[in-house]
Amino acid sequence: MKKAIYSLLFFLGVGGAAFAQTEQGNWLAGGNLELNTAQKSTRIDISPTIGYFFLNNLAAGANVLLDYSKVGDTKSTTLGVGPFARYYMGLSMVRPFLHANIDFTSNKTTVASVSNTFTGTNYLLAAGIAAFLNRNVALEGLAGYSHTAYEHQKGSGGFDLRVGFQVYLSRAQMAKVTK
Numbered sequence: 765m766k767k768a769i770y771s772l773l774f775f776l777g778v779g780g781a782a783f784a785q786t787e788q789g790n791w792l793a794g795g796n797l798e799l800n801t802a803q804k805s806t807r808i809d810i811s812p813t814i815g816y817f818f819l820n821n822l823a824a825g826a827n828v829l830l831d832y833s834k835v836g837d838t839k840s841t842t843l844g845v846g847p848f849a850r851y852y853m854g855l856s857m858v859r860p861f862l863h864a865n866i867d868f869t870s871n872k873t874t875v876a877s878v879s880n881t882f883t884g885t886n887y888l889l890a891a892g893i894a895a896f897l898n899r900n901v902a903l904e905g906l907a908g909y910s911h912t913a914y915e916h917q918k919g920s921g922g923f924d925l926r927v928g929f930q931v932y933l934s935r936a937q938m939a940k941v942t943k
Contacts, residue, residue, distance in 0.1 A: 785896065785932035786852045786859070790817045794904075795827070796928035807833040811928070813848060821852040829867045829886065837876055844869035844886060857896045863906055864889050871914060884914035888924060900932050 784790070795812035808831070815825025829844035844867035852861040866887040873880050890908025897903060906926040913919025933941070 784934060785899070785902070786817055786821045786823070787934070788817050788820050789935045791815065791933045791938055792817075792823055792825070792930045793933070794928060794930035796926045798926075805833075805835045807831070811926075813930070815848065815850065822850070823852075824849045827865055827867065829869060838873065840871060840873045842869055842871045852894065859894045859896070859902075861892050861894060862890075863892055863908070869912075869914075882914040882917065884912060884917075884919075886910065886912040890924065890926075894930065900937075902930050902932065904928050904930060 785792075791814070793812075793814045795810065797811075798807065798809035800807040810830045811827060813825060813827040815823040817823045825848055827846060827848045829842060829846075831840075831842040831844075833840045846865060846867040848863065848865035850861050850863050852859050854860065864887070866885060869884050869886055871882050871884065873882075888906075888908055888910045890906040892904055892906035894902040894904050904927065906924070906928075908924055909921060910924035911919055911921030
């Protein structure tokens with residue numbers, strides 16, 4: 765129980781050094797969530813990330829893509845995983861950053877009980893802003909170009925706008941959480 769309370773406190777930003785979120789050796793975890801419902805249409809997209817700061821302001825890690833959509837009788841499920849890299853600029857509570865990621869995906873589409881599965885890739889090149897709410901939590905906005913291509917199909921891309929959050933944990937916080 766004590767470990768769970770410490771973990772919660774650190775995720776809420778009670779511990780840690782001020783303004784040292786993007787120092788070498790620190791971690792970040794978070795992601796984006798999209799929910800879109802309309803008449804005869806539903807889309808849920810969850811994109812969690814976890815990363816490590818290999819250098820000051822430079823993080824790299826893994827992201828996962830989980831996407832479900834239904835439009836009329838057509839259902840589509842996409843699962844993907846891949847690396848990302850981020851470079852933060854500045855030392856204020858609002859920090860711009862550059863972001864790049866690629867996901868290796870598998871998409872299953874079902875139309876009237878006929879299913880097809882395709883593999884492909886999706887990449888995103890974006891710029892963003894991390895607005896720190898406290899020492900450890902930031903709301904983020906990203907805007908950039910996203911492109912998806914599946915085997916034996918023409919790829920497509922366009923403007924991508926995302927909103928999400930990240931939790932930043934220092935080495936000391938990670939040591940206390942994992943004890």
